[in-house]
Amino acid sequence: MGVEPISSTQWPGGEAITTKLSEFVGWARKYSAWPMPFATACCGIEYMATMASRYDQGRFGWERPSFSPRQADLLIVIGTICIKMAPVLKRIYDQMAEPKYVISMGACASCGGMFDTYSVVQGIDTLFPVDVYVPGCPPRPEMLMLAYTKLQEKIQHESLVGRGA
């Protein structure tokens, strides 16, 4: 954030900070996303390990995982998505309100993984746009935290008008 403190001789009350509105909103948004973990398979255990005490995800400000999409900002798709599950996932994505972000965790969610079969969707980006892809089978908790920081950078630099503008 562009921080230019104005000295106390100019402002009798104290210091002030000037910045752009989009950066301020981005700063507020990136530290307070409410993730919705959509855990299906093995990567779910690594997500649980990220939530646990050794690699704590609460220190990013994402302390409250919500299990209702209507109250969530961030959909983390964790694990393999099968063709029976794909309409359910699409409906959950549609139920989220803007601004919403998607992290696709694991190889299976990003591209189908090692399951190139009749029953596995080859990547959730065939269903909706994804912001951050996390490779790995399963990805280590440190990789997921790197994905969080990358997503935070992305949220910081978003414009206020609309995503993609």
Add this chain to the structure above:
Amino acid sequence: MLKQVIDREIARESQIDSRDLYDLNLGPSHPATHGILENRVKLDGERIVKCEAHIGYCHRSFEKLAEHYSYNQVLTITDRMNYVSAMANNIGWTLAAEKLLGIEVPKLVQYVRVIMFELNRIIDHLICTGVIGVDCGAYTGFLYFMEQRERAYDIIQKMTGARLTTTFGRVGGLDRPLYNEFKQDIIEWMRPLPKVIKEFHTLLTRNRIFIERLRDVSPMDRDRALEYGFSGPNLRATGVEYDVRKADPYSSYGDFDFNIPLGSNGDAYDRYMVRMLEMEESMKIIHQAIENLPDGPYHADVPEVYLPEKKHLYSNMEAMIYHFKIIMHGIRPPVGEVYQAVESPNGELGFYCVSDGGPNPYRLHFRSPCFYFYQAIEEMIEGGLLADAIMTMSSINVIAGELER
């Protein structure tokens, strides 16, 4: 007590008007279902009148994939079945393939397999009992147990290179020799475990709220459980003494001395207690195995099946020829079929493998324990409250990867 009150009410209202029933979908995306399971229930107030279970949301078609993989590549699939204790499935598959090929592995391999199997049993039960607590609202015990699981991951990483999907071992032995500090690491890992388990006991086991939530929730009758195909802790909670390690010992389990905890009426509290006691039995086995760890080679002497070491490969002609043949021609067992069962933390995990003499299995069927006791969920939660249904689903420890392979 509460259940008797409800039963009396059910008996009093002999006919329930179907317009009063509320359709609820404990749907595939639900925080309390472990993995993605769907239960379509009809509710009368809080009471579940009818239940219909739908699965298949995690069907990754392992059995079809296995027909295109060689015998060592199938190990990568078996990891993903019961993913909280991946090495248990790996060991089961290597045992099945070795039975098909007629290979006898050395004692060191058998003892190391027993140690890693029991370690995986402990970490599976740690997650299951922790999650039973979480579903009641008791989140703290879960965090204590997850820390022990992380410490176990350190050992598993040093053994295999990965935390969760381990691909442990090969057909014919282990994949690499044991690392030097294996014995100290295992003993060091087990040192604080009894104290942590005791802390969890003081938090939950005699806790009045916990007992009220779990006592008399979905009791299972012995004979019905046997008919359904239950196995493992869920069956032992009903009082049937069946453990594949004792009934059909494999991988030198007969050398170790351990007990089998049994329950009495098969309700959720018994299933929880059986798992807590089994952890202590597993620790006994690991102590015995670690103290008597034999010396010896870390793989069987079968050059047609087990890849030679790289240093021999580059210097020895026979090793190079064997390597070439294994890679290009594949491991070809004789024509036949085999069924090998192991006592995985959830129950009897069976591998039914049909071989046609080629490099891939012709048909591979995983007899997953979760499939058989999830059928009974419809019977178990009908007539109970909605909150009891959640506790049932968490106490039977259903893992979606194993349920739908």
Add this chain to the structure above:
Amino acid sequence: MSGEALKLELLDDLRSQFGEGITWSGMLYDMPTVCIRRNIHLQIVDWLKSSEKWHFNHFIDITAVDYFKQHEEYRYEVVVHLRSHSKNIKVRIKTPVPGEKPELPTLTTLFAGASWSEREVFDLMGIRFKGHPRMTRVLSPDDFEGHPLRKDFPVKGKHRGSFPRGTVISNKRREPVVGKKTKPDPLDHMMPTTVWEQQRAPMREEKGDA
């Protein structure tokens, strides 16, 4: 009585009870196995469960194998594993099923655990079980066409062309990027196929891409 002698005694009892119904019996890798004719499928399981001596009350597994074009008389074989808790012994029963109109009587009247196993066999292989209370698919979606584990079903499925790779759902209007024809997967031919499997379907269907 030692385990081996007990298993041989079981085979003798079965042979004396169902003389012509059994086409083959013996030990396969330490599991007593009987191959039977279709008409005694229900009777043999009923006898095993209700006999006081053996009392096979523990249900283990039902599965099926597709021996595509290996035998002329039948195509599938339904394999039932049972266990007797009192005697601690397992048995395997194999029943041949023909390719046209594959059907067998259900075992749900005897074992409750057979209900989902038979649904799975129907889902993956297409063998119907007469008298089953709910004969629907269990693992695949309800509107799935085909039976995946048959040998003539490709492992990558038949629906891949239905959404071309590269179609992106977004709020901007964009033409779907229809993928170009890719080269056939070299791994399809690198691993030598099984001996019986020259008739197996290739991994991917011929049309389309990806």
